[in-house]
Amino acid sequence: MSSAPPRAVTISRPPSAREIFVNRAFRGLTHVFAWATIVLLAYILFEIGSLAVPAMNEYGADFVTGTTWDANREEFGVLPEIMGTLYTSLIALVIGGALGVAVAIVLSQGFLPPVLEHLMKNIVELLAAIPSVVYGLWGIFVVIPTVRGPAEWLHEHLGFLPFFDTRLSGPGILPASLVLSIMVLPTVAAISREAMVAVPHKLREAAFGLGATRWETILGVVLPTASAGIFGAVVLAFGRALGETMALAMLVGNANVFGWSLFSPGNTLASLLANHFPEAGRVEVGALMYAALVLTAITLIVNVIGSLIMIRASSKMQGLR
Amino acid sequence: MIPPEGIGAARRGATGDPPRIDVPDLERSLKNVRTLFSALMSVVTVTASVVALYPLFSVLYLLIVRGGRRLGLSLFTELPPGAGMIGGGIGNAIVGTLVTVGLAAVLAVPFGILAAIYLAEYGDGSRVAGVVRFSAKVLTGMPSILTGVFAYAAVVVVTGSFSAVAGAVALSILVLPIVMLTAEEAIRMVPHKMKEAAIGMGATDTQTTLRVTLPTAMPAILTGVMLSLSRAMGETAPLLFTALFSDFWFEGGLGEPIATLAVLIYNFSGSPFDNQIDLAWAASLVLVAIVLVINLAGQALTKRPERR
Structure with a gap:
């Protein structure tokens, strides 16, 4: 060897x-x-x-309560912008949130065969991939002309309501909020779908076994169990809507006034920054920085609350396993 | 359903007469209020979903119809036209977008991956890791315009001019947390067995990370990188007052303003001239095409290994 x-x-x-x-x-x-x-x-x-x-x-604090923004007289106040930011975001959240939860239900409760479900999930993700400036362009040339007719009708017939008491002159709160709602929809849909998928199967099966219909199961078992996650999704989407800039800068009208009418032009903090920053002088830049700080504070608070809700939601789920 | 006489009655019946148990109608019928409600809700929800997806198809349709009109060689080789001029293209904006986003990637990707290695491997469970993760999450939630405000303060004010670098800094802050958090996830997915095998053979932590963990996690990390870059490409707000815009070709001057597709679309969207509006649509088509290609390519990277 x-x-x-x-x-x-x-x-x-x-x-x-x-x-x-x-x-x-x-x-x-x-x-x-x-x-x-x-x-x-x-x-x-x-x-x-x-x-x-x-x-x-x-x-000082007058900045937050002031209503004029005039660089020439060096007078700066952002109350209309704060109101406009919250108003557009809330409307977007109501529309986008409802549609988003509907999409999440369709995508998680066995409405579609798996192949279609997967395809639709990808399509919703694509919705999030379209840049906001493209949505803005689409808003100018599609949404504004489309809502003009119905807006006119609502103003004629329901003009006594504060929401409809002006005419839509073009850009305004409504078109901006509609486009914004499309942009928050994928966030709501994706996160609340996660929450609904995380609901243990045995809970749903138990409900079906007791003879509940599909919707009795969804409304009575799935949604309540996933509610914290859905709520977290909505809050995070709200944070996103508050900071969204381009679609609003292009569609909201950039008028430093606030009105409850959906058809009146308005402004938001983010679009104020976008519009005034490029050609601001030294004093105005300081005021814009202050406005940015206000926006930071608002979004930070909303996001931290959203994250905390999400963390609590997932720990609640763990108890169910 | 239990008969009114109770279970005993039914059982007694079994010995003599066949038991008569009152079973509710098991057939689904829309005459039943509960079934009807369920069906109606299904219709409403599915309709809502279709409505929700309508904008995507409307956007894509218009991009192809309106943007497609100008699709041609000159779109890619010519400079944007001035007010009232005809023709022109968006060549410099395409180059500028790639330059700015590329620079942002150079700044953010190594940073993000190194921090992710710390989060997933060396600092796992430490208090620092918790704070870092929290900071990254705060950064993801930060409105994109604020990163622009920051880059304006930190770069434009300091250097005294709008520049491609300032734009890239703003974008890199958007890219960083996404890269970091997805890379952390990806590194955590690497089976422990593989790392233990490397360590068992005397490899240092660094060798394990660089030769075993990172190569295994790479597809998923790249997915995160590509998704974040595709998002950065479409970002306009952080560029408005950092990169600004330029009517000329990029000639290597990173310290000068630079044209980007996103800002071009914004500038031209409010133009009174049809030529510029057409170019805004064409630029949108190009931008969305680039974004979608990168996005889908990124997703394809991680889907392939799953099927194996």
């Missing part, structure tokens, strides 16, 4: 000193970048905050 030349007995060996050094360095590097994320967020908030400080000292 010829003995084979002794080769390395095993391919494993302890790391060399160089490898240990590289290892330390690499671990350190990832640690640095992880920290950098925190620093970046802090830096963003600091940068926006520090540029807003002069305007904050100058205008």
Whole structure:
């Protein structure tokens, strides 16, 4: 028997000193970048905050309650913008939320054969992939002309209601909110679908076994169980709607007034920033930074609430398993 | 259903006469109020879903019909026309979009992946990791226009000019958290067995991560990268007052304003000139085509291994 030349007995060996050094360095590097994320967020908030400080000292709380935005007289107030932001987002949320939950139900409760269900899920995702500026363009050339007729009719016949007491002159709250609702729909649909899929099968089957119809099961079992997740989805979508810029800047009319009429032009914080920033002077930039800070605060609060609800929703689900 | 005399009665019946148990009608009939309600709700919901998807098809239809009109070689090779001029193209905006988004990717992707490695591997469970993850989530929820405001303050004000770099910084803040969170997920999906095998052979953590974990997680990481970049491509708000716009070709000046498709669409959408509006539609078609291709390619990357 010829003995084979002794080769390395095993391919494993302890790391060399160089490898240990590289290892330390690499671990350190990832640690640095992880920290950098925190620093970046802090830096963003600091940068926006520090540029807003002069305007904050100058205008104080009047900024939030003031209603004029006049760069020439250096008079700045964002109440109409705050109201406009909340108003358009709420309308979008009602429409987009209802449609989104409907889509989520269709996509999670066995209405469609699996192939179609998968296809439709992808189509909803595509809806989210279309850039907002394209929706804005579509809004100008499709939504505004389409809603003009019905808006005119509503104004003629129901003009005594505060929601319809002006004419639609073109851009306005309604077209902006409609387009915004399309943009929040995929968020609501995707997250609330997740919540509905997470409802344990045995709960649904138990309901069916008791003789409940499909909709008795959905309304009595699935939706209540998934309610926290759906609510979280709606709050997160609200956060998204508050910060959405382009579709609103293109469709809301950019008038620094607020009215309850759906057909009147208005403005939002984000579209105020988009419209005034490019050619703002030094003083106006300060005021715009203040406005950005207000927007940051509003979206931050809404998003943190949304995230907390989502976390509680998923821990509640775990109890059911 | 239990007969009125009780179960005992039914059982007694079984010995003598055949039992008569009153079974409710098992056939589905719309005459039944409950079934009718269920059916109506189904119709309403399915209709709502169709309504919800209508805008997508309307947008795509218009993009093809109105944007397709201008589709031709000159669209890609010519500069945007001025007010009232005819012809022209969007060549510089296409180049500019790719440059800005590419630069944003260079800034954000390595950053995001390294931080994700920390989150999923080295710092897992630590308090720092929790705070980092929270920060990343806050960044995802941050309105895109605010990243523009930040880039304006941090880059435009400091350097004194609108620039491609400022635009890229703004976009990179949007890309970063998406890359980080999807990469973390992807790294966590790598089976422990594989890592343990590497460590068992004496590999350092770094070697395990770079040679085993990352290559295995790479398709999923790339999906996240491509999805985030496709989102960044369509972003307009952060570019309005950072990258601004340029009527000229990009000539390597990253410190100068640069044209992008998204800003071009916004600028031309309010134009009174039909030529510019047509170009806005054509630019939208090109933009959506690029976005969808990247998006679908990204999704295809992760779907393939699943089927194996």
